Amino acid sequence: MLCPCGSSLSFNACCQLYITQQKHPSTPEQLMRSRFSAYAMKNGQYIFDTYAAVPRLKQSVTEIQTWADECIWLALKIHETDNTTVEFSAYYVVDNTLCELREKSNFTLELGQWRYIDGNITVHNENGTIKRNDLCPCNSYPTAWSAKKGKKFKHCCAK
Ligand SMILES: [Zn+2]
Numbered sequence: 129m130l131c132p133c134g135s136s137l138s139f140n141a142c143c144q145l146y147i148t149q150q151k152h153p154s155t156p157e158q159l160m161r162s163r164f165s166a167y168a169m170k171n172g173q174y175i176f177d178t179y180a181a182v183p184r185l186k187q188s189v190t191e192i193q194t195w196a197d198e199c200i201w202l203a204l205k206i207h208e209t210d211n212t213t214v215e216f217s218a219y220y221v222v223d224n225t226l227c228e229l230r231e232k233s234n235f236t237l238e239l240g241q242w243r244y245i246d247g248n249i250t251v252h253n254e255n256g257t258i259k260r261n262d263l264c265p266c267n268s269y270p271t272a273w274s275a276k277k278g279k280k281f282k283h284c285c286a287k
């Protein structure tokens with residue numbers, strides 16, 4: 129299985145190593161990618177655990193888990209990254225609506241580990257309705273991880 133983060137590596141050679149704590153992300157981008165992969169794999173606990181200590185106080189694993197479960201996570205695109213920030217777009221379907229969330233996220237090192245602080249959302253678009261018999265929207269994203277070329281939504285990411 130390809131890694132959801134779009135690295136074109138297999139999941140077990142990429143973000144799974146971080147999500148299972150066998151390795152720690154050494155850059156904000158690696159942490160960002162692993163958090164997206166955790167959403168795609170419906171692992172709310174990892175997303176919670178990788179918040180920085182202060183913003184984590186306002187988070188709930190249950191709420192994160194509900195959001196991860198409600199969405200079909202199609203693709204991640206990294207636009208720009210520097211020492212403490214990552215700008216990305218996440219593409220997903222929720223309630224049959226195709227969405228793009230573009231965010232510039234802030235990260236910090238805590239006890240030697242990268243943690244997510246918060247982000248400024250610059251785009252939050254709804255890009256139309258997806259029906260089960262439509263061509264799967266993942267076909268339009270080069271970094272989509274589950275793309276089955278030319279398949280209908282119901283036979284691809286909606287499965
Ligand atoms: Zn990955």
Ligand SMILES: [Zn+2]
Nearest residue numbers: 264266284285
């Ligand atoms: Zn698909």
